[in-house]
Amino acid sequence: MVIVMKPGASDEQIQHVIDLVREFGLKDHPIYGTDRTVIACIGDKRAVDKGAIETAPMVERVVPILAPYKMASTEVKQTRTTIEIGPEKFPVGGNKVGLIAGPCAVESRDQLLRIADAVKDAGAIGLRGGAYKPRTSPYSFQGMQEEGLEILAEAGRNTGLAIVTEVVGVETVDVVAEHADVLQIGARNMQHYPLLEAVGKVGKPVLLKRGLSAQLEEFLLAAEYIINAGNEQVILCERGIRTYEKYVRNTLALAAVPELNERSHLPVVVDPSHGTGHAHLVPAMCRAAIAAGADALIIECHADPEHALSDGAQCLTPAVLSKLTGSLKRIAQAIGREL
Ligand code: PEP
Numbered sequence: 001m002v003i004v005m006k007p008g009a010s011d012e013q014i015q016h017v018i019d020l021v022r023e024f025g026l027k028d029h030p031i032y033g034t035d036r037t038v039i040a041c042i043g044d045k046r047a048v049d050k051g052a053i054e055t056a057p058m059v060e061r062v063v064p065i066l067a068p069y070k071m072a073s074t075e076v077k078q079t080r081t082t083i084e085i086g087p088e089k090f091p092v093g094g095n096k097v098g099l100i101a102g103p104c105a106v107e108s109r110d111q112l113l114r115i116a117d118a119v120k121d122a123g124a125i126g127l128r129g130g131a132y133k134p135r136t137s138p139y140s141f142q143g144m145q146e147e148g149l150e151i152l153a154e155a156g157r158n159t160g161l162a163i164v165t166e167v168v169g170v171e172t173v174d175v176v177a178e179h180a181d182v183l184q185i186g187a188r189n190m191q192h193y194p195l196l197e198a199v200g201k202v203g204k205p206v207l208l209k210r211g212l213s214a215q216l217e218e219f220l221l222a223a224e225y226i227i228n229a230g231n232e233q234v235i236l237c238e239r240g241i242r243t244y245e246k247y248v249r250n251t252l253a254l255a256a257v258p259e260l261n262e263r264s265h266l267p268v269v270v271d272p273s274h275g276t277g278h279a280h281l282v283p284a285m286c287r288a289a290i291a292a293g294a295d296a297l298i299i300e301c302h303a304d305p306e307h308a309l310s311d312g313a314q315c316l317t318p319a320v321l322s323k324l325t326g327s328l329k330r331i332a333q334a335i336g337r338e339l
Pocket residue numbers: 104130134185186187188209239274
């Protein structure tokens with residue numbers, strides 16, 4: 001349930017309600033708005049004396065949260081969440097549409113440092129690149145791992161870009177958090193609950209990708225795991241789902257963007273690279289994603305896609321990425337945003 005305080009409630013009055021909520025065994029999450037404070041309460045409501053809360057000083061009303069995901073829901077928080085990423089605190093989820101780009105995987109120091117400069121020149125705020133790669137085949141390149149993380153961190157120091165990289169297991173959460181600005185949870189791990197809880201204990205933003213066959217409710221419940229573990233900085237990422245269709249690697253479900261925006265206050269990012277699997281489809285899907293209300297795009301980019309160690313077919317070259325940003329800017333402008 002959500003306890004809505006009247007405008008002007010004092011700190012003591014808010015604390016009194018929080019104490020009451022805790023007495024009933026619920027977990028409290030106060031959200032301090034500009035106008036009023038609401039206190040989201042999570043837990044078993046059966047032991048709660050709703051009347052005692054309703055009659056506490058300066059309580060306006062007590063309303064149930066109907067969505068199964070609570071803290072991620074617009075029922076609890078109506079204002080959009082903006083998450084700042086990287087050393088330069090680029091906002092994701094505000095009026096500005098952000099561009100995150102980079103290779104599927106870190107392949108070498110030279111490759112990554114060069115592409116970092118190129119995506120920065122193209123206007124990116126973030127650099128992506130996997131150091132730990134969740135590959136379908138155990139015989140495929142598995143990533144440069146810790147060495148890759150160090151290269152990413154160096155690229156971050158050189159450029160000021162926010163480093164976005166995937167964490168594939170609980171045991172590597174700390175080392176990834178040490179080197180990266182945003183921890184990516186891959187599609188294959190969306191329902192890896194111990195991993196969600198582990199990144200929930202880290203004080204850095206998490207980019208949560210939608211599972212290959214996950215429904216939006218399951219996706220938002222995965223976000224709820226991270227928030228419930230203590231980390232409210234969750235960025236949702238639509239990256240396409242598995243369907244019977246074969247002309248694309250995945251079917252990019254762009255209607256998920258406005259639907260997620262309606263259900264949740266969390267920023268929504270679109271990955272048109274994994275969402276299509278083909279570089280020639282990526283520019284159009286970037287434009288469509290911004291038009292649909294995406295807060296940022298995460299795009300795979302490689303200087304030599306033909307020789308990429310993973311996902312070359314869906315990588316844009318830096319030249320194509322640079323050229324694309326012109327039309328993306330105009331689309332952002334057309335819907336009252338900036339890029
Ligand atoms: C990736 O971002 O390179 C990746 C593996 O993505 P996904 O988890 O969406 O497949």
